[in-house]
Amino acid sequence: MLLQGKTVIVSGVGDGLGREVAQAAYDQGANVVLGARTEAKLAKAAAEFDPARVAYSPTDITSESDCLRLVDLAVERFGALDGLVNVAAMDQVFGGVSDADFADWRAVYEVNVVGTLQLSKAAIPHLARETGTTGIVHILSQSMWVPATEVMQAAYAASKGALLSATYGMAKELGPRRIRVNAVVPSWMWGPMVQGYVAWTAASQKIAEEQIVASLTDRMALPEMASDGDVANAAVYMVSQYAGGVTGQSLAVNAGDYLR
Numbered sequence: 001m002l003l004q005g006k007t008v009i010v011s012g013v014g015d016g017l018g019r020e021v022a023q024a025a026y027d028q029g030a031n032v033v034l035g036a037r038t039e040a041k042l043a044k045a046a047a048e049f050d051p052a053r054v055a056y057s058p059t060d061i062t063s064e065s066d067c068l069r070l071v072d073l074a075v076e077r078f079g080a081l082d083g084l085v086n087v088a089a090m091d092q093v094f095g096g097v098s099d100a101d102f103a104d105w106r107a108v109y110e111v112n113v114v115g116t117l118q119l120s121k122a123a124i125p126h127l128a129r130e131t132g133t134t135g136i137v138h139i140l141s142q143s144m145w146v147p148a149t150e151v152m153q154a155a156y157a158a159s160k161g162a163l164l165s166a167t168y169g170m171a172k173e174l175g176p177r178r179i180r181v182n183a184v185v186p187s188w189m190w191g192p193m194v195q196g197y198v199a200w201t202a203a204s205q206k207i208a209e210e211q212i213v214a215s216l217t218d219r220m221a222l223p224e225m226a227s228d229g230d231v232a233n234a235a236v237y238m239v240s241q242y243a244g245g246v247t248g249q250s251l252a253v254n255a256g257d258y259l260r
Helices: 017-027 039-046 064-078 102-127 154-177 192-205 209-217 228-239
Strands: 007-011 031-036 054-058 083-086 134-139 179-186 250-253
Touching: 007 017, 007 064, 007 102, 017 031, 017 083, 017 228, 031 039, 031 064, 039 054, 054 064, 064 102, 083 102, 083 228, 102 134, 102 154, 134 154, 134 228, 154 179, 179 228, 192 209, 228 250
Parallel strands: 007 031, 007 083, 031 054, 083 134, 134 179, 179 250
Antiparallel strands: none
């Protein structure tokens, strides 16, 4: 198992990718420590794991005290911290720059950039090692490289680009402390959020859901989009010792999107 006996924090645990990352880490032997703003979602997720290997704390990553509390819980409950996967994000702001409400942009940056780095900062003292390495993984978005044509989310894309830049800087800064910092970059990924988008778009356009899915996957090298689980598995690899020599990298999990 990739994470046997290790302890990993996962932020943004709800019904989608965060939950899948927690499951993938758990399946690879990790103790999982779950963070999200909604306690009911955390309790629901935690109930599916062995109580001896899971802990959770309601966490708003824009709150320094919440971040410290989550990290302290991991260390107090399991004795150490070996990895952090930053999934929590704000992606509900739509539109471009010409119609921007920059108060909304600031809110997106506060969560996606400052909040993510705040949780990372809380974890760093416990991740540092004299031997062996630990890992921080940021979940980014392909939209920072190639703007999505279906849904305009300029604030979200720009915030993820900022976090990619931070990934490079953190890898250099934290390397001497044997902390690896990497990013996983999904495109459209099949899970609750995209399923909801497909269903809503098909209903509003009065066409079959299969047509909406085809419009997204036709440009991909593989015949179907990656799933939330595929992205979660990549994150688990990046935080594990199998990626022991990997830092400052961004791994696209996008079914070959834009290769065609």
